[in-house]
Amino acid sequence: MNRHIFALQQVARRTISSSGRRLENQVPQKQKMFQEDNGMPIHLKGGVSDALLYRLTMALTVMGSGYVVYELVKAAFPQKKV
Template structure:
């Protein structure tokens, strides 16, 4: 009977659960579904642009670093 025990205690007093924040889903749906020609990953403005550009810079920098490391590894050692 171990598996038959409930994992969550249910209150029978009829209390409603209070959440800490308001429901922002309808506002975000309106924002992301607006057809203004801006890609979805840039709809929220400056923070999205900053995150996108940082990600692109790190990706390009990492690719260049890997190519340089491969080039250096392919060269014979000088003695």
């Protein structure tokens, strides 16, 4: 029984550690890009995807704040029952 568990552990360890795809370390390039002083805010240095995510976040924040104000006003002035 222990032999089967030991064999299973070896197979699992082998499949995890020996992936066929090697990835290049991109941290130095990203550090260089984000640390250069070019006057851009850090949250926009990632390119188009960062700009889109920023705009989407701002739009959701503004819409959410507007909805909260709307609900507060609606709660402050309840409808009269007929």
